[in-house]
Each structure stands twice: as C-alpha cells, then as structure tokens.
Amino acid sequence: MKDPKGLTSRRGFLRSGLAAGGVIAAGGASAGTPQGTPPGNPANQPPNVPDWTRNLGEGVAVRGYGKPSEFEKGIIRRDVEWLTASRESSVSFTPLHALDGPITPNGLCFERHHSGIAEVDPADYRLILHGLVDKPLIFTLDDIRRMPRVNRAYFCECAANSGMEWRGAQLNGCQYTHGMVHSVMYTGVPLKTLLNEAGVRSNAKWLLLEGGDSAAMTRSLPLAKALDDVLIAYRMNGEMLYPENGYPVRAVIPGWEANMWVKWLRRIELGDEPWHHREETSKYTDLLENGKARRFTYVMDAKSVITNPSPQMPLNHRSGFTVLSGLAWSGRGKIARVDVSLDGGRNWRTARLDGPVWDKALTRFYFEFDWDGRELLLQSRAMDETGYVQPTKNELRKVRGVNSIYHNNGIQTWHVHKNGEVENVEVS
Incomplete structure (x- = not known):
C-alpha cells in the first residue's frame, strides 16, 4: 500500500496482509513517540540546590559490580515473544538506538540460543x-x-x-x-x-x-x-x-x-x-x-543503519542543529565510506567516520545538519574497502526474491515526520 509520496509504510503492509506470519510492530507505545527531556522536578533545577547535593552518597565498594544509572534502566535487550515457540531457542536484540561509539557493552550484546544458556563450570x-x-x-x-x-x-x-x-x-x-x-x-x-x-x-x-x-x-x-x-x-x-x-x-x-x-x-x-x-x-x-x-553464504556483506533518529529515538526538537548517528560494517574488510541521504536516496552526502575503523567491526558514522522541520526520508549506504556498495532492498529482491529470511543487507529507510516521530518505511 503506497501513499501519495510513494512511501510503503509498515502499517500499509500490515493492513494489506503482506506481513509474514501476521507480523505486528514490536516495541509498543515507545516506538514513534517523541521522548525529549522529561519536565523533572523544578525544585531540583536552577536556581535551586538539587537534592543530590544535600546529602552524602553511597561509598566505594557498595556497588561491587557497576551498573548503569537507574534512569537508564529501559536500555536493555528485548525479545519478540511470538518470534519462536520457545525462549530457549530464540533471540534477543541489541538496543542499537540507545548506544553510541563502535563497541557494544557486554550486557547488551544480542543473544541467540538453540537450547538455552549453558552454565559451564x-x-x-x-x-x-x-x-x-x-x-x-x-x-x-x-x-x-x-x-x-x-x-x-x-x-x-x-x-x-x-x-x-x-x-x-x-x-x-x-x-x-x-x-x-x-x-x-x-x-x-x-x-x-x-x-x-x-x-x-x-x-x-x-x-x-x-x-x-x-x-x-x-x-x-x-x-x-x-x-x-x-x-x-x-x-x-x-x-x-x-x-x-x-x-x-x-x-x-x-x-x-x-x-x-x-x-x-x-x-x-x-x-x-x-x-x-x-x-x-x-x-x-x-x-x-x-x-x-x-x-555456503558465510560472509556478511556491507551494511549500515541510522540508529538515531530512528523509531525508538525520535527527534525531540522541531527544527535546528541535528546530529544523525549510525553504524556500518562489512564481513569483507574495513568500511571505507558511508553516505547519507535525507530525501530517500535522491541525493547523497558523505558522512563522517569517527573512532577506530577496524577490520570486520562496527564503525560509527555521524552526519550533522540543520533541520528545517520538513519531513525527511533518512537512508545510509555503506561502502567497504573492496569497493562493494550496499544495495537497496529492491535491488536485492530482483536477484534473490523474498523467499529467504537471511542476508538482507538492503538500505534502510526511516521517515521522519514534522513532529519528530520516526517510522519504518520503504521508498518506491
């Protein structure tokens, strides 16, 4: 189902019955809802002295193993319960949208098990x-x-x-x-x-x-x-x-x-x-x-995704300076370049690779721009050192069809609405 702008949305696929196995949106109400900074407690904001400066905090070794702040407790691996019949043979997903840099924290690395976690002495x-x-x-x-x-x-x-x-x-x-x-x-x-x-x-x-x-x-x-x-x-x-x-x-x-x-x-x-x-x-x-x-499709081809903004990380401002962030990787070597499009692939601009660019590892990229409040169709396109260029999803489908569930490294499109909400769509 296409709207007048030539977009094929997640909702349209669900309504038309093309979603395999009755797929529904994962993530609940948190997806697509501008989060922004919560109003907080005015008593803890300038010119007042906040509560945490009035009292001694916990001492050393009270927290024998460090954990994230309680205010970051929502940043966790999540699963999709209907994906498999058993959680012992299933997968959980890394919260890429909430991370930065090229390294994944140990406690957030995705899981895939075939018979649950083995506890080995x-x-x-x-x-x-x-x-x-x-x-x-x-x-x-x-x-x-x-x-x-x-x-x-x-x-x-x-x-x-x-x-x-x-x-x-x-x-x-x-x-x-x-x-x-x-x-x-x-x-x-x-x-x-x-x-x-x-x-x-x-x-x-x-x-x-x-x-x-x-x-x-x-x-x-x-x-x-x-x-x-x-x-x-x-x-x-x-x-x-x-x-x-x-x-x-x-x-x-x-x-x-x-x-x-x-x-x-x-x-x-x-x-x-x-x-x-x-x-x-x-x-x-x-x-x-x-x-x-x-x-024998062992190798993972070059791929990228914009992690912020994205459906779980909408824009919390209506216009102005905006930092776009994402990840790129290739199983054939180092990432050589990442391009970013704000208009669904019509025009491309080179993103900035930041941090170490390791062989066969995630590489962080950024693109800074002034958003004028108009709708955006965000895409990223990775190129590796072999010259391989990440294809569009339609280019992949022309060669491979849609029967497989493996090795989809097609270009991802996020539709940023005027209010900052972000939706998973495709462009024709």
Whole structure:
C-alpha cells in the first residue's frame, strides 16, 4: 500500500496482509513517540540546590559490580515473544538506538540460543581437538589462557538480521530490524596456534565445531578460514565471556555469519569433508525466487543503519542543529565510506567516520545538519574497502526474491515526520 509520496509504510503492509506470519510492530507505545527531556522536578533545577547535593552518597565498594544509572534502566535487550515457540531457542536484540561509539557493552550484546544458556563450570571445562591431526589434544581453560593471546574487535551478526524486512517494512525500531548484531573486543588465541600444536594432516580440509549446550550445536568450518583469522576467545571487552555469549570459550569467525560462532566450544574435529547436518545446510543456504539456492553464504556483506533518529529515538526538537548517528560494517574488510541521504536516496552526502575503523567491526558514522522541520526520508549506504556498495532492498529482491529470511543487507529507510516521530518505511 503506497501513499501519495510513494512511501510503503509498515502499517500499509500490515493492513494489506503482506506481513509474514501476521507480523505486528514490536516495541509498543515507545516506538514513534517523541521522548525529549522529561519536565523533572523544578525544585531540583536552577536556581535551586538539587537534592543530590544535600546529602552524602553511597561509598566505594557498595556497588561491587557497576551498573548503569537507574534512569537508564529501559536500555536493555528485548525479545519478540511470538518470534519462536520457545525462549530457549530464540533471540534477543541489541538496543542499537540507545548506544553510541563502535563497541557494544557486554550486557547488551544480542543473544541467540538453540537450547538455552549453558552454565559451564570452568574447572570442568575441556576443549577436545582430534580427527585428522598428528596428536589429539585436550585443553583446559588454563591451558588456553597460558597461550599467546591477541585482542581483536569484530562484529557478530546473525544471518537472519533484518530478515523480517524482506517482504516490506514491518518492525518499527532499529533494535528489531537490525539489532541482531554486536561488536566487542575479543581476547583469545588464534585457532591456528592450537592446530599447529596438534599438527594438521595433509588431507584435512574441514573442521567440525561443537558446542557444549544441550543442542550440541555443530557447524562445519573450512580449514582455510580456520588458519586465517579465527579466534578461540575467552574474554569480551576485557571481561571473561558472559554465559549467554559462550562462557568460558567460544569460536569467533570474523566477518562470517554468527550461527558459525559456536558458543561453549567443547570439541573441534578435523576431517576431509564438511559435516552436512540438516539444520546446518539450511543455515548456509538462501532460497531464491527461481527455486535455486545460494549455498555456503558465510560472509556478511556491507551494511549500515541510522540508529538515531530512528523509531525508538525520535527527534525531540522541531527544527535546528541535528546530529544523525549510525553504524556500518562489512564481513569483507574495513568500511571505507558511508553516505547519507535525507530525501530517500535522491541525493547523497558523505558522512563522517569517527573512532577506530577496524577490520570486520562496527564503525560509527555521524552526519550533522540543520533541520528545517520538513519531513525527511533518512537512508545510509555503506561502502567497504573492496569497493562493494550496499544495495537497496529492491535491488536485492530482483536477484534473490523474498523467499529467504537471511542476508538482507538492503538500505534502510526511516521517515521522519514534522513532529519528530520516526517510522519504518520503504521508498518506491
């Protein structure tokens, strides 16, 4: 359903019945409602002396582990209850709209589980390395932590991120359209180090990675990738991994889809061919419109999203100086440039990349402009160092159709209304 301006809105898709599975807007009333600064308590505002300066606060070590201010308690991971039959095999979403910079806080990294969170006692943890190796090995956590370590920032993105948007604008908030991604600084041991210690036989071509959860999550990994940049990680942003992110040890597969990043890693087996489990094959396959399929779609292509303004972060002013902020990333390397459009892709302007631009990691971009109060159609378009340019959703659909829920890296459009509200739409 299109309005006179050529926009296809989330609401129009829902009314026309094109939303797959009866999709409804996630986020409730908070989406699309200008928030602004609450009026607060005038007694605590100038020229009065506020309450918090009249009394002593809590002392040191009262809060043994620091937490965000109570006034930021709404910034949390959220799930969509109807998305799966069970929360033990489901996903929660990173609140991208409420964050800044290129690093995701540990407590807000999105989750994807197949049988719930495995609670592993590190004293009992063992990593088995066997198969086509000269010397089968078993590593304790202490063994791994004594090895030469590296620190690398990488993004981790589910292949189904933005998957609900293949058929049109449906979920009203970038937490839900793009929130199955995070980027942290991992500390760990290159997998190549472990393989060298075991001795890889000449006929080995693939690895099987197996997790320690009750699903025994298994994924096949080509040996060439394993010897390139894969990490066996045990820390994230300086801390030990959180249980929901694979404590005590997980695989980090830079630039490749997150379902291969096996958590609670317990076993690595080398073989001469991939292990084709039914679920695994489907995860690596994108069904096309003509009935054929793209196989082994490991790499996550260049992608970007404007996080603010967005449906959960509307503009709280009607005009004036405005800072647009967003994220870009690519599984093929570094982000080279991000362009921003205020008019639905008719005109593009180069955004400012700020902070570190790491290989295969989230990159923060900004674009500052004076808003005159008119309606906007915000878009961002990422380019990586290989020359790949992020496509529009329609360009993707012409090639792939709408049968898949994976690898949707199409350009996102936010419609900013005159009152500052923001809505998920598409442009024709």
